[in-house]
Amino acid sequence: MTKTASHRSAAPPERGGQAPDEPRRAGRARRRVVATASVLVLAAAWYLATEVFAMVTPLVLPSPVDVVTAGVSVATEPYSGSTLAGHVWASLQTVLGGWLLAIVIGVPLGSAMGSSKIVDTLAGPVFNVLRPIPPIAWIPLAIVWFGIGQGARFFVVFLAAAIPCVINAREGVRQVDPVLLRAARTLGAGTLTTVRRVALPSAAPLTFTGIRLSLGNAWMTLVGAELVAASAGLGFLLLDARRSLQPDLLFAAMLVIGLLGALFGAGMRWLEPRLVPWEAGHRDR
Amino acid sequence: MTVELTRSRSATTIARPLRTAGSVLASLTILVVLWWLVTDGIGLVGADMFASPGSVADRLAELVTTPFAGETLTGHVSASLQRWVLGLAAAVLLGVPLGMLMAEQADVDAAVTPVFEALRFIPPLAWVPLAILWLGASVTAQALVVFVAAFPPCLLNAHRAVRGIDPVLRRAARTLGAGRWREVVWVAVPTGLPTVLAGVAIAMTNGWMALIGAELVGARSGLGFMILRGQSNAAPDIIVAAMVVIGIIGAAMTALMGLATRRVLRWQHTDTHRET
Numbered sequence: 001m002t003k004t005a006s007h008r009s010a011a012p013p014e015r016g017g018q019a020p021d022e023p024r025r026a027g028r029a030r031r032r033v034v035a036t037a038s039v040l041v042l043a044a045a046w047y048l049a050t051e052v053f054a055m056v057t058p059l060v061l062p063s064p065v066d067v068v069t070a071g072v073s074v075a076t077e078p079y080s081g082s083t084l085a086g087h088v089w090a091s092l093q094t095v096l097g098g099w100l101l102a103i104v105i106g107v108p109l110g111s112a113m114g115s116s117k118i119v120d121t122l123a124g125p126v127f128n129v130l131r132p133i134p135p136i137a138w139i140p141l142a143i144v145w146f147g148i149g150q151g152a153r154f155f156v157v158f159l160a161a162a163i164p165c166v167i168n169a170r171e172g173v174r175q176v177d178p179v180l181l182r183a184a185r186t187l188g189a190g191t192l193t194t195v196r197r198v199a200l201p202s203a204a205p206l207t208f209t210g211i212r213l214s215l216g217n218a219w220m221t222l223v224g225a226e227l228v229a230a231s232a233g234l235g236f237l238l239l240d241a242r243r244s245l246q247p248d249l250l251f252a253a254m255l256v257i258g259l260l261g262a263l264f265g266a267g268m269r270w271l272e273p274r275l276v277p278w279e280a281g282h283r284d285r
Numbered sequence: 286m287t288v289e290l291t292r293s294r295s296a297t298t299i300a301r302p303l304r305t306a307g308s309v310l311a312s313l314t315i316l317v318v319l320w321w322l323v324t325d326g327i328g329l330v331g332a333d334m335f336a337s338p339g340s341v342a343d344r345l346a347e348l349v350t351t352p353f354a355g356e357t358l359t360g361h362v363s364a365s366l367q368r369w370v371l372g373l374a375a376a377v378l379l380g381v382p383l384g385m386l387m388a389e390q391a392d393v394d395a396a397v398t399p400v401f402e403a404l405r406f407i408p409p410l411a412w413v414p415l416a417i418l419w420l421g422a423s424v425t426a427q428a429l430v431v432f433v434a435a436f437p438p439c440l441l442n443a444h445r446a447v448r449g450i451d452p453v454l455r456r457a458a459r460t461l462g463a464g465r466w467r468e469v470v471w472v473a474v475p476t477g478l479p480t481v482l483a484g485v486a487i488a489m490t491n492g493w494m495a496l497i498g499a500e501l502v503g504a505r506s507g508l509g510f511m512i513l514r515g516q517s518n519a520a521p522d523i524i525v526a527a528m529v530v531i532g533i534i535g536a537a538m539t540a541l542m543g544l545a546t547r548r549v550l551r552w553q554h555t556d557t558h559r560e561t
Contacts, residue, residue, distance in 0.1 A: 031395040038396035060419060125312030126319070132535035133528055134494035136410070137509070139501065140516030140524050145334060224410035224498040228513070235411070239502070242414035250418065254411050261406040 062248035071252035079249070080240050081232055084256065090232040091222060091260075094150065098157030099218045103211055106162040110169025110210070111203070120170075127166065135160035135217075136224040143229055153225040153233075160221035161214040168210025172203035205276045212268040219261050234260075336522035341529060344522040353523065354514040356506050362530065364506040365496060368424055372431025373492045377485055380439025387440075388447035401440070409434035409495040410502075417503040427499045427507070434495035435488035442484025446477030479550055486542045493535050508534075 043064065049055045050063035058066065075084040082090075112119040113127075135156055142152035176199050184194045226235025234257050241250035317338050323329045324337035332340070348358035356364065387394040412433045413426075420426040450473055458472045500509025508527050515523030 027391065031391060034392050034395035035399050039399050042400060125308075125315045128309070129312050129316045129532070132539065133532040134497045134535070136494065136498040136501065137512060137528050137531050140512045141335075141521065141528070143516055144519070144521055144524070220408035220410065223408045224413075224501070227410065227413060227498075227502045238411060238414045242418050245418075247415075247418060250414055254407055254415065257411050258403070258407040261408065265406065 059245065059247060062251055066248040067251040067255070070246065070248035071255065074237075074249060074252060079237070084237075087232055087234050087237050088256065088260070090230075090236075091226065091234045094153045094157055094225075094233070095215075095218050095222045098154050098222070099161045099215055101154075101158050102161035102165050102214055102218070105158075106165025106214070107169045107207060107211070110166035110171075110207075111173050113166070114170040114173025114203075115199075131163065135163075135221050136228075139225055139228050148229045152229050153222065156225045157218045157222050161218040164210040164213040164217060165207075166210075168213070169203070169207045172206035172210075173199065175206065176202045201278060205278075208272060208276050212272065215264050215268060216261070219264060223257060332521070333519065334521060336525045340522045341526045344526045345529070348523075348526060354506070354511060358511075358526075358530070361506055361508050361511050361527075362534070364424075365500065365508045366534075368427040368500075368507065369431055369492055369496050371424065372428035372496070373435050373488060375428070375432045376435035376439050376488055376492065380436045380488075381443040381481060381484075384440040384443025384445075385447045388444045394444075401437075405437055409491070410498045413499050413502045416499070422503045422505060427496060427504060430499040431492040431496050435492035438484045438487040438491060439481075440484075442480050442487075443477075446480035446484075447473065449480060450476050475552070479546070482542075482546045482549065486539070486546065489538050489542055490535065493538060497531055 046061075047064055050058065050061055051065055062070075071084075073079075077083065078086070109123065113123055114120070138159055139152060139156050142155045146152045146155060180198050180202065181194060184198045189197065222233075223235040223238070226233040227239050230236040234253055237253045238250060238257075241247070241253060321338050324332075324335055325339060336344070345358065350357065352360070354361075383397070387397055409430055412430050416426040416429040420429065454472050454476065455468060458468045463471065496507075497509040500507040501513050504510040508531050511527040512524045512531075515521070515527060
């Protein structure tokens with residue numbers, strides 16, 4: 001943290017001979033001003049180009065006013081079957097269901113692979129060979145197996161979410177310091193105590209990172225799956241908005257997808273230090 | 286001492302690829318045997334649900350010469366690769382310089398970051414309908430989706446690479462009389478390159494995954510389109526054949542990038558710097 005802060009202000013303080021804190025604060029204030037200005041300029045350019053001067057046709061770039069209107073109207077009146085809340089709920093069900101199943105299956109599998117050589121040699125190869133195939137590429141086969149319905153989407157989301165769970169749980173267990181394990185055993189701990197007090201706490205942070213990454217993967221893949229096989233949900237809304245040439249609705253749906261994605265990310269980052277508080281620096285895979 | 290060091294290092298550099306090749310081969314064999322058992326061996330799954338390795342191999346050989354859904358297999362592969370290269374090249378050429386610029390210029394960083402962070406939360410595949418609306422079901426529409434998927438890792442890692450340069454090294458170079466240009470060539474590039482290359486490697490796989498998704502939704506050729514057509518023709522062997530090709534190309538990309546990275550970074554003792 002201190003490192004990034006000092007890097008950020010590395011340029012100004014070398015020039016000025018002020019107190020060390022002064023330019024840093026000035027730099028941060030300047031940063032806030034520039035960031036706000038940038039967002040405002042972009043929004044104004046969007047508004048002016050579409051609403052005021054009509055430089056681009058609404059079919060290519062709808063005005064922000066239209067996007068908001070489309071968002072409000074889909075939130076209140078049903079569009080292709082249900083209101084926005086209904087579409088969001090359909091997407092959430094699939095994503096959370098697939099994600100939870102991936103955790104329930106992926107984490108134990110990964111932990112088993114990390115702790116047992118036999119399981120690793122049995123499951124590892126299958127996993128390694130299947131990994132380069134993008135989860136979304138399974139959707140046609142999933143449709144053959146489960147029909148165009150919840151099942152196919154659920155399966156693909158599960159696949160996408162399971163990968164980081166397995167990899168990180170495996171890595172987490174493997175990184176448990178063997179010295180600590182031996183120390184615990186020397187001090188008289190049984191297998192259960194060793195797992196509970198030593199192995200679990202040291203494997204948990206990396207495993208949790210995997211669970212966090214897998215929610216992002218699930219969300220990404222869900223949108224793709226709903227573009228191919230769905231009759232409700234946010235991905236379906238995107239596709240339908242394009243088919244009926246309603247770019248304002250398309251933008252509104254993209255906005256909602258982005259917001260939910262951001263919300264997921266923020267929620268997981270909020271959860272992480274609460275669930276694994278003993279891990280100081282949070283590492284990515 | 287030095288002799289021993291070099292010897293042990295060259296031994297591991299030869300042994301490592303050999304060992305990986307061996308384990309990959311073993312993995313493949315195990316998987317194909319399992320796959321055969323499930324389909325032809327004990328007939329757990331019927332041919333209408335899944336395809337046996339034999340039928341997939343036959344179908345692959347046939348697809349090389351006989352067109353399916355408008356193109357032969359080579360035609361679909363080259364269509365996919367073309368879109369991928371286009372989108373990836375744009376992402377690298379824009380993302381890496383922009384990331385470096387952001388790391389050097391605080392104002393650029395402040396201006397770009399909020400926009401970049403806001404857009405980053407929209408999954409690449411959510412751009413597919415918009416890309417089709419803007420550009421039609423064309424090469425550029427799919428390339429745009431590849432670009433959206435490949436751009437963030439390029440930018441982020443370039444940013445991180447430049448930020449991560451030890452300021453002491455820079456000041457040392459300047460003290461020793463290096464100008465701006467020489468500082469970049471002799472300090473910034475060697476220290477930052479591993480991180481940038483790791484970002485490009487991630488961009489390659491991200492772009493490939495997004496491309497397949499994009500081709501499933503709106504395309505008239507390509508491997509993603511091929512699996513979709515296989516599904517609508519109720520031909521699991523075509524679906525699985527295309528999936529195998531997608532997987533092989535994906536794995537080959539990763540392997541080639543790893544090889545290239547090791548080649549380019551020969552001066553480094555440590556393995557690779559994967560940070561994202």
